[in-house]
Amino acid sequence: MPLYPHPHHQPEWQPPHLPPGGPGLPGWLEERLFDQRIVMLRGQLTAETATGIAAALLTLDSAGPEAIHLHVSSPGGDLSAALSVVDVMDALSAPVHALVTAEAGGAALAVLAAADQRAAYRHARFRLNEPRAAGVTGTADEVAAAAGQHLRELEEVVVRLAEITGKPRSRIEDDLSAGRRLTAAEALEYGLIGEVVAPKKNGPR
Template sequence: MPLFPHPHHQPEWQPPHPPALTPGFPGWLEERLFDQRIVMLRGQITHETASGIAAALLTLDSAGPEVVHLHVSSPGGGLGAALSVVDVLDALSAPVHALVTSEAGGAALAVLAAADQRAAYRHARFKLSEPRAAGVTGTADEVAAAAGQHLRELEEVVVRLAAITGKPRSRIEDDLSAGRALSAAEALEYGLIDEVVTPKKNGPR
């Protein structure tokens, strides 16, 4: 076999493999899940991951009216990035069912609250904590404007959580400030989710 291919021999062109939307997830697996109308939200929510998730949700919505399943395993992230996903969820025609597979906290709670139905695995954990604001530098007026924007966005999260849980807004604010942690069963009682997924098997025989 020659060390160098003949200059006129070109390998057959292959289309580039789309990058995985989820860090650490192989593209082929993500594509398989996508075919089953499953979108993964894993890790910190950044503007990059939010853009990928939004694109996946919009694509599935345009493909048909069937349920889209959003699997959530995120401790939080940027509130602005999370709300960009919320805007897409609000605009979808297809219903979205969220499933917390591991954890949900901070800004991820805003995404969870925007789903039509919410469930969690038995060992999932929830952290009621205030979503963080993006670091802002600039003049005093710019910093003050950014702080005001963050407070308005945080208020939207509180309103959404109060709506799905039936809790007073003051209670939601207190729990977010305290960083209250909940098990899946406690999240069900709190009203964050509608169902805890139970084992389909009866255990070892």
């Protein structure tokens, strides 16, 4: 099944504002992408960007059952923010097809693992590293509780990665601890993605 959107679906409303994760997109381009059921996950994942992504996903899901295309270019970010996007993806009726356009690492891997289909461009890069926890201040008990919550969230990510890759959880944990880096071809072999997008044009003769 192709991972590219079909432009026949044209929602009648404007896309929700997506807080930029990196350089902002022009409004007309954001609208055009939204019309094609494309949502961008760009830059570091924060609570703000996760809220915008979740709103876009929910809006497109209510518009129809066609696949939603999530374009990922993120080195990571806050794990709790990533899991808030994952919770929304788990609740959608429409399938989500993720395409790694440049990079995916850390917390972005949790979002990638939640997609129904996963692909990457040939020169995309992956980094298996432990997603970071949001900064917590407060009493010793509050900091300890937050640390425990982060460990539980990290375990959920490990389980999801083990499920999609078929790798033992111990292997996933070791690779996350080591910060293992993968090319798109290596990510395909590892099981993180199911397809490396081939160029449509022939190379120079």
